[in-house]
Amino acid sequence: MLELQLFHRYTRALPTSGEMMQVPVEFQTSKGLQYILSKGWQWKQSDSERIQTETCPVCKKAGWGHFYMVCEPGKRDGLWQCMRCGKSGHLNALKEEMGDKIQYVGDFGTKGDSEQMPNIEQMHEELLANEDAMDYLVNTRGFSLEIIKQQKIGFGKRFFKKLGGEKLCISYPYLIDGNAVFVHWRTLPPTQKEFSSLKGWEAPLYNGHILNDESLKEVSFVEGEANVIAALDHGVKDIVGVPGANFKKAMWLEQLDKIEELKIYICYDKDQVGQKAAQTLASRIGINRCYKIILPDFEIPSDEGGTKKGKDLNEWFQHGGGSAEKWETLKAQAPKFDVDGVTNIDDGLDRFEEELNGKTGMMPKYMMPWPSLGDKLGLEEGDILDIIAYEKIGKTTFGLNLMEYFVDQYGEDGIIICLEMSNDRMIRKWVSHVSQVADKVTFDPVEAAALNEKFKEGVKVARAKHHNRPGNLYFCYPKGVKTLDDFFKLVTDCIRRYGVKWIMVDNLQLLAGRVPRGTHSRMEHLDRISKGLQGLNKDYGTQMIRILQPHRNGNDELCTMNDVDGSASLAKDCDAGISLNRSKKPEMSSQALATEGMVMSSDASFDRKLLVTVDITRYSAGGQCTLDYVGETSTVREYNHAQIKAEEAKIKSNILNEVKDVSQLTTSAGTEGASAQSEI
Numbered sequence: 001m002l003e004l005q006l007f008h009r010y011t012r013a014l015p016t017s018g019e020m021m022q023v024p025v026e027f028q029t030s031k032g033l034q035y036i037l038s039k040g041w042q043w044k045q046s047d048s049e050r051i052q053t054e055t056c057p058v059c060k061k062a063g064w065g066h067f068y069m070v071c072e073p074g075k076r077d078g079l080w081q082c083m084r085c086g087k088s089g090h091l092n093a094l095k096e097e098m099g100d101k102i103q104y105v106g107d108f109g110t111k112g113d114s115e116q117m118p119n120i121e122q123m124h125e126e127l128l129a130n131e132d133a134m135d136y137l138v139n140t141r142g143f144s145l146e147i148i149k150q151q152k153i154g155f156g157k158r159f160f161k162k163l164g165g166e167k168l169c170i171s172y173p174y175l176i177d178g179n180a181v182f183v184h185w186r187t188l189p190p191t192q193k194e195f196s197s198l199k200g201w202e203a204p205l206y207n208g209h210i211l212n213d214e215s216l217k218e219v220s221f222v223e224g225e226a227n228v229i230a231a232l233d234h235g236v237k238d239i240v241g242v243p244g245a246n247f248k249k250a251m252w253l254e255q256l257d258k259i260e261e262l263k264i265y266i267c268y269d270k271d272q273v274g275q276k277a278a279q280t281l282a283s284r285i286g287i288n289r290c291y292k293i294i295l296p297d298f299e300i301p302s303d304e305g306g307t308k309k310g311k312d313l314n315e316w317f318q319h320g321g322g323s324a325e326k327w328e329t330l331k332a333q334a335p336k337f338d339v340d341g342v343t344n345i346d347d348g349l350d351r352f353e354e355e356l357n358g359k360t361g362m363m364p365k366y367m368m369p370w371p372s373l374g375d376k377l378g379l380e381e382g383d384i385l386d387i388i389a390y391e392k393i394g395k396t397t398f399g400l401n402l403m404e405y406f407v408d409q410y411g412e413d414g415i416i417i418c419l420e421m422s423n424d425r426m427i428r429k430w431v432s433h434v435s436q437v438a439d440k441v442t443f444d445p446v447e448a449a450a451l452n453e454k455f456k457e458g459v460k461v462a463r464a465k466h467h468n469r470p471g472n473l474y475f476c477y478p479k480g481v482k483t484l485d486d487f488f489k490l491v492t493d494c495i496r497r498y499g500v501k502w503i504m505v506d507n508l509q510l511l512a513g514r515v516p517r518g519t520h521s522r523m524e525h526l527d528r529i530s531k532g533l534q535g536l537n538k539d540y541g542t543q544m545i546r547i548l549q550p551h552r553n554g555n556d557e558l559c560t561m562n563d564v565d566g567s568a569s570l571a572k573d574c575d576a577g578i579s580l581n582r583s584k585k586p587e588m589s590s591q592a593l594a595t596e597g598m599v600m601s602s603d604a605s606f607d608r609k610l611l612v613t614v615d616i617t618r619y620s621a622g623g624q625c626t627l628d629y630v631g632e633t634s635t636v637r638e639y640n641h642a643q644i645k646a647e648e649a650k651i652k653s654n655i656l657n658e659v660k661d662v663s664q665l666t667t668s669a670g671t672e673g674a675s676a677q678s679e680i
C-alpha cells in the first residue's frame with residue numbers, strides 16, 4: 001500500500017524560484033530523481049525527502065505544488081502523487097504512464113545500486129588544466145575550446161575492468177538543463193580504447209533532450225558522443241548520439257513515436273559493422289521513417305604515418321572537408337533503408353566474406369547448451385525454433401534453459417512471454433535453475449523453513465549472476481492482453497524498446513485460446529498467430545523460440561512435430577523443430593509406497609530421461625539424443641547414467657535411513673521405482 005499520508009504532511013507553498021536546482025547530496029542516488037532529470041522536467045526540492053515538478057506529467061496541469069515525488073534513496077524512492085488528478089504510485093507506475101515501461105513485463109530497472117554522480121565541474125576543470133587530454137580533444141578530435149566548455153567534457157581516472165586497473169580517461173557528461181543525468185568515459189590514448197559508464201543509471205541518448213521538444217522537425221542519429229560534439233561544433237544542432245553500437249534499452253523510442261512529422265536520419269560508421277547496426281536501429285525506430293546518410297569517401301592519417309579510409313562523422317568534419325552545408329546536401333540525398341532485404345551480388349559476397357572472416361569455422365552462430373544436442377542442431381540469426389511436447393514433459397523448462405543459456409553465453413537480451421505462469425513464478429523457476437536450489441512443494445514446517453533459507457541464498461546467487469553479465473533476461477505475463485493485435489504490439493514494443501534479440505512465446509495454442517478469433521476457423525487463427533510472429537521475427541532480425549502443444553494426449557506414442565495442434569502450416573514457419581518425450585514410469589505398487597512411506601509428486605511419474613528429437617532443421621540431418629531432466633531445479637543437462645544412478649542411490653539411502661530412524665522398520669524395501677523426485 002502507498003503511504004499516502006506522507007504527501008499531506010507538507011502542503012505549504014515553497015519559496016524557491018523557478019531556477020533549476022543542483023541535485024541535493026541526499027538525492028544523488030535517487031532513481032526517482034534520475035528519472036525526472038532524464039525527462040528534462042522542471043523540478044525543485046520540497047523538503048528533506050521530496051521534490052516537486054512544475055507540471056504533473058500525468059494530467060499536464062501546470063503550476064508548482066501538486067506533483068510530488070519522494071527522492072530519498074531506499075524503499076520509498078520514486079513514490080509519487082498528484083494532488084490535482086489524484087493519481088499516485090511507484091516509479092514503475094509513472095514510467096508505465098509515460099510509456100517508458102511496458103505493462104506486463106517484469107523490468108527490474110538498471111542493474112544494482114546507483115553509483116554517485118561524480119563532480120562534473122571538477123572533472124571539467126581538470127581537463128582544461130591537462131595538456132595531453134586537451135591536445136587529444138583539440139588536435140586529434142578537432143573540438144573547439146568553446147564546445148569543450150559547453151559540453152563540460154572532463155578528465156580523470158577510472159577503473160577499467162578489461163584493462164585491469166585505473167586509467168586516465170575523458171569524461172562525457174550527459175547534460176539536461178545543466179544537470180548531469182549520465183556519464184560515459186573513454187580511455188585517453190595511447191591507452192587501448194575502452195569505455196565505462198556510470199553504474200546503475202539508465203543510459204539516455206547523448207544530446208537526447210532535444211526530443212522533448214515535440215515541434216522538432218528532424219533529427220539525426222549517430223553513434224557515441226564524439227560524433228555529436230563534432231557536429232554541434234560545426235553548427236549541426238538536431239543530432240543525438242546512441243550510447244554504443246550494441247545499446248539495448250531505448251525508452252526514447254516513445255518520444256520519437258510522439259513526434260509524428262519528425263524526419264529521421266541515421267549516419268553510422270561506413271564499415272559493414274556500422275551499416276548493420278544502422279539497419280537494426282532503423283528497424284527499431286520504424287524502417288519507413290528513416291533515411292540513411294552515407295558519408296562520401298575520404299582519407300584520414302593513420303598511426304603509421306600514412307593514410308587510411310575515414311569512416312565516421314567526427315573524422316569527416318576533421319579530415320574529410322565536412323561542413324554544415326555539405327551535411328544538408330547529404331541529408332537531401334539520403335535514401336530510405338532497404339525494407340525487403342534485396343541484395344546485389346557484390347554486397348552479398350562482401351557480407352558473406354565478412355561473416356567468414358568473423359568466424360573460425362562454419363559452426364552455427366548459436367550453439368546448443370548440451371554437446372550431445374549440439375552436433376544435431378544449431379541456430380543462426382533470425383531463426384525460429386519450435387518445441388513441442390505433451391503436458392508435464394518440461395517444454396517450459398527446456399525453453400527456459402535455452403533462453404538462459406543464450407542470454408548468458410552470447411550477452412544478448414531475451415524475453416520469455418509466458419501465458420501460463422506469472423512473472424513471480426517464472427522468476428522462482430529461474431532462480432531455482434541458476435542457483436540449483438531444489439524447489440519442491442512441502443507441507444512440513446521444518447523442510448519449508450529450510451527451503452526458504454536455501455532460496456534466500458539462491459536469490460543472492462541469481463542476483464549476482466544477473467548483475468555481472470551483459471545480457472538481460474526479461475519475463476512477461478500478458479494477462480491483460482485482449483486481442484491478437486495487442487499481443488503483437490506487446491512483442492513489438494519489447495523488441496523495439498528493450499532491444500531483446502531472443503523471444504520465447506509459451507505457448508501458441510494458449511495464446512490462440514486467449515484472444516478472440518473472430519470469423520476465422522481455429523486453424524486459420526493459429527496460422528495467423530504463427531505467421532504474425534514469423535513476420536515480426538523477420539522484420540527485427542530476432543531469434544524466436546515457440547512452444548507448441550500437440551493435438552492429442554500422449555498414450556504410448558512419441559510426440560513429434562507432426563502432432564502440432566490446430567495447424568499443419570505452423571511447422572512450415574519455423575527453421576528448426578524439436579520434440580521432447582519422457583516415458584511414464586512403471587506404476588509403483590501401493591504396497592511399495594506404503595512400505596517406503598513415499599508420496600510421488602505428479603512430476604515424478606515420468607522418467608527423467610528426456611528424449612530430444614530434432615524433427616526439422618535447415619542445416620543438418622537432425623537426429624536424436626537423450627538428456628537428463630531434473631525437474632526440481634528446472635534444469636536440463638547432459639545425461640550421465642552413472643551419475644544419475646549414484647544420486648538416486650544416495651537419496652534412496654537417505655530416505656530409507658530416515659524411515660528406519662522414525663519407525664524402526666527393518667524391511668529392506670525393493671529399490672525399484674524410487675527416484676530423485678520422491679518425497680517422504
Ligand SMILES: [Zn+2]
Binds near residue numbers: 059061085087
Ligand atoms: Zn496530475
